[in-house]
Amino acid sequence: MRIHIVEDDYGVRDALIELVSGQGHKVLAYADGEAFMNGCSPKGGDLVFVDLGLPGIGGADVIDWLGRLPEPPRVVAITGRPRIDIDLMLRRLPADLQLMRKPLAPEAISALL
Numbered sequence: 137m138r139i140h141i142v143e144d145d146y147g148v149r150d151a152l153i154e155l156v157s158g159q160g161h162k163v164l165a166y167a168d169g170e171a172f173m174n175g176c177s178p179k180g181g182d183l184v185f186v187d188l189g190l191p192g193i194g195g196a197d198v199i200d201w202l203g204r205l206p207e208p209p210r211v212v213a214i215t216g217r218p219r220i221d222i223d224l225m226l227r228r229l230p231a232d233l234q235l236m237r238k239p240l241a242p243e244a245i246s247a248l249l
Contacts, residue, residue, distance in 0.1 A: 139249070140184040141165040142172045142198060143214070144191055148238065152185060155242055159249055169193030173201060180207030183248065188215040188225050196225050203230060212236055212248060 139156045141163060143149040149165050157163045166172035169190045178184055184202060188195035195213060202208055213229070215222055216238035226233070236244060 138162045138182045143187045169198040178209040182209035184209050184211050186213055188213050
């Protein structure tokens with residue numbers, strides 16, 4: 137399983153990379169949705185962490201794109217946005233989407249792997 141991290145905040149991205157790679161997983165990280173969508177091809181067995189508040193192509197658009205792949209990966213949306221913003225974004229996303237609020241708990245991330 138490859139772990140993809142799409143997060144524009146360097147500190148959050150770096151912490152996720154360290155945590156996930158420290159558990160022996162291959163990690164691919166991207167600072168924005170465009171780089172992710174142009175530079176990778178996630179598979180059905182992969183896990184993708186997507187920040188909902190990405191600049192440019194937003195996290196919700198990345199999640200939509202992932203859902204249209206022939207073998208969609210498992211997706212976890214991450215966000216530090218206020219609850220009202222999250223509720224608006226989630227209306228157009230799959231009902232079974234996993235959501236994690238920032239700050240991310242290392243134990244919760246580890247449980248997903």
